[in-house]
Amino acid sequence: MEFPWDILKFRNIDGIPDLVLAIAQDADTGEVLMIAFTNREGIKRSLETGNVHYFSTSRKKLWLKGETSGHFQRIREIYVDCDGDAILFKVEQVGAACHKGYRSCFYRKFQDNKINIVGKKISS
Amino acid sequence: MEFPWDILKFRNIDGIPDLVLAIAQDADTGEVLMIAFTNREGIKRSLETGNVHYFSTSRKKLWLKGETSGHFQRIREIYVDCDGDAILFKVEQVGAACHKGYRSCFYRKFQDNKINIVGKKISS
Numbered sequence: 668m669e670f671p672w673d674i675l676k677f678r679n680i681d682g683i684p685d686l687v688l689a690i691a692q693d694a695d696t697g698e699v700l701m702i703a704f705t706n707r708e709g710i711k712r713s714l715e716t717g718n719v720h721y722f723s724t725s726r727k728k729l730w731l732k733g734e735t736s737g738h739f740q741r742i743r744e745i746y747v748d749c750d751g752d753a754i755l756f757k758v759e760q761v762g763a764a765c766h767k768g769y770r771s772c773f774y775r776k777f778q779d780n781k782i783n784i785v786g787k788k789i790s791s
Numbered sequence: 792m793e794f795p796w797d798i799l800k801f802r803n804i805d806g807i808p809d810l811v812l813a814i815a816q817d818a819d820t821g822e823v824l825m826i827a828f829t830n831r832e833g834i835k836r837s838l839e840t841g842n843v844h845y846f847s848t849s850r851k852k853l854w855l856k857g858e859t860s861g862h863f864q865r866i867r868e869i870y871v872d873c874d875g876d877a878i879l880f881k882v883e884q885v886g887a888a889c890h891k892g893y894r895s896c897f898y899r900k901f902q903d904n905k906i907n908i909v910g911k912k913i914s915s
Contacts, residue, residue, distance in 0.1 A: 671906050674899075679805050688826055690814065697821025702812055702877045746897035747906065749889050753826045755897045765873050773870035773879045775798075782795050782871065 670710055676751040680704055681724050687752055689721060691732075691764060693771075694743040694757040700764035701772040705729075705754065717742050719756050738762040738790075763790045794834055800875040804828055805848055812877040813845060815856075817884055817895075818867040824888035825896040829853075829878065841866050843880050862886040862914075887914045 677685040686704040693700055705713070709720040709729050719732045719740040733739030744757040765772040765786070774786020801809040810828040817824055829837070833844040833853050843856045843864040857863030868881040889896040889910075898910020 669904060670901065674906060679803075681803050688812065690823060690826065692823055699814060699816055699823065699879055702814065702826070702872065745901040746909075747899045747901060748826065748896040749891050749893070749898070750896075753897075755823055767873050769873070772872040772874075773877075774873070775871045777794065777869040777871060780793060782798060785870075 670714060672707065674747060674751045675707075677706070678752055683722075683724055683727065686722060686724075687754055689719070690753065690755045691719060691740050691758050691760070692755060693760055695759070698771050699773055700740075700758070700760055700770070710754070713742060713756070719758060733761060736762070736766070738764065740764070763788075794838060796831065798871060798875045799831075801830070802876055807846075807848055807851065810846060810848075811875075813843070814877065814879045815843060815864050815882050815884070815888060816879060818881040819883070822895055823897055824864075824882070824884055824894070834878070837866060837880070843882060857885060860886070860890070860914075862888065864888070887912075 680686045685706050689705040690702045691700040703721040706722045709722050712720040720729055723730050739761045740758040742756050746755040763770055768788045768790045769786040770789050775782045776785045804810045809830050813829040814826045815824040827845040830846045833846050836844040844853055847854050863885045864882040866880050870879040892912045892914045893910040894913050899906045900909045
């Protein structure tokens with residue numbers, strides 16, 4: 668699968684060049700699961716394998732989401748935003764998207780002047 | 792409203808420091824509308840006014856979404872992700888989120904080896 672690379676606008680994140688934003692959304696429920704970054708190689712591998720690959724800005728390397736946890740994100744649909752700096756993956760999430768065991772990384776809600784844990788914890 | 796600033800992890804985007812990612816999601820339909828950046832001042836103004844304020848990396852200034860278009864994003868809920876570098880605003884979107892007139896900025900879908908326009912255009 669050849670991707671139309673010229674529509675992408677890569678950004679420099681914390682000194683790391685050539686990244687785009689990558690949002691994972693639950694294809695069934697619409698829940699926003701996580702956001703991270705990826706790059707050209709990550710997109711290629713995502714397309715080839717059908718599983719989302721991100722680029723870790725802390726470890727400075729590509730990672731297959733779920734490689735160690737088993738919590739893969741099977742890609743169902745791929746969207747690109749108007750300015751080409753973000754990709755939206757609609758996915759089938761295996762288990763928890765969040766490394767802290769929550770279904771979504773957005774498990775904290777700001778409400779009543781404080782942060783409340785509202786997410787569903789599904790693994791330890 | 793005082794925000795728990797210490798849970799945020801600000802990033803440097805294309806040389807601009809102290810930014811966080813800001814996703815807007817339709818509070819009713821779950822559609823991901825757009826992603827951009829904001830900062831401490833943008834979050835403060837968002838909380839004070841109830842309308843999402845972003846920081847433009849091209850114009851290098853804060854902007855009230857809808858200020859010129861009238862397409863405001865009224866905030867209904869606010870979430871923060873696990874590593875604190877992203878905020879999810881669940882919003883009531885007035886009109887089109889995308890400056891190109893589409894309801895969502897993610898109006899292009901990668902499918903059958905090409906990009907297809909699948910989004911709903913609701914303003915010119």
